[in-house]
Amino acid sequence: MNLLIPTYIFILGLVLGSFFNVVGLRVPMKLSVVHPPSACPHCGARLKAKQLIPVISWLVSGGKCGFCKTSISPVYPLGELATGFLFLWVYFTFGYSWETLVGLLLVSMCVIITVSDLKYMLIPDRVLLTFAPLFLLLRLLYPVDSIWDHVWGLLFGGGVLLLVVIVSKGGMGLGDVKLFALLGWVVGLPNAVVAFLMAFLAGTIIGGLLMLAGVVKRKQPIPFGPFLALGGLLAFAYGSEWIALYLS
Structure with missing residues (x-):
């Protein structure tokens, strides 16, 4: 079985899931989804590229902000994982x-x-x-x-x-x-x-x-x-x- 396409779709789901979290949190507040860049919701420190990797960044940091060490809600990585698995589910259900x-x-x-x-x-x-x-x-x-x-x-x-x-x-x-x-x-x-x-x-x-x-x-x-x-x-x-x- 070729795992390349399912892997790509899962990773795409993880990445888009991270963006969907931003959209779902900002749009109701009439905020831009691109500005300001992602930041810690507690101390306001702007997140670096290595802190924006879906799921992995949260796991590596122990679920805490790299600046203020405040706990970050697991809702973020769970949303990313849910999107990734749902993308896979759609692909395996309907194919090409x-x-x-x-x-x-x-x-x-x-x-x-x-x-x-x-x-x-x-x-x-x-x-x-x-x-x-x-x-x-x-x-x-x-x-x-x-x-x-x-x-x-x-x-x-x-x-x-x-x-x-x-x-x-x-x-x-x-x-x-x-x-x-x-x-x-x-x-x-x-x-x-x-x-x-x-x-x-x-x-x-x-x-x-x-x-x-x-x-x-x-x-x-x-x-x-x-x-x-x-x-x-x-x-x-x-x-x-x-x-x-x-x-x-």
Whole structure:
């Protein structure tokens, strides 16, 4: 087996994962993603090139800043590793196809959204508007089946969460509605139904475990974007297979 391409894709995921962390943390605050350069969040010291190597720099430094020795959150290397492995997952799932490109873009958007929503409970329009034209073009050129499946997926994704927002009287943000509408366009119908079910199942299970552990309190809002992202990714890769299995 040729390991060159998978290795390259994994390293690409690590590098981009580091950048996605920056985007997810800065864009919601309306900051530039390129200026100022990366610095220690505690002492403000500008990081050198050797301190910007994904995962490795964090391991070598023992998870501490090289200047002030303050502990650096493991969220950064975990985000990089997650992106790398998700890139590999897409490649091994779809191989040499246009769906691989769609999948890599989908993972990229989902990682950024997850970082942003976990940190600020906000899904920035700028992120969605950056990816939307790419997904629109790719699905117009390479629909999974019929282009109308993607149109109905968009309407279902936006419509069902908008209904949830109305019924819950603001219990969910409009950012979630826009995100799921875009996910619905990407995966199409009926896969958007799978994404919806997986997102709410994951949210219920993980939310329940967090309450049992005392991490969150009852009725305390938790970010739902990561669950929508998870549901979208699962539906993108396995939705058709799961539906066929269910119907059989």
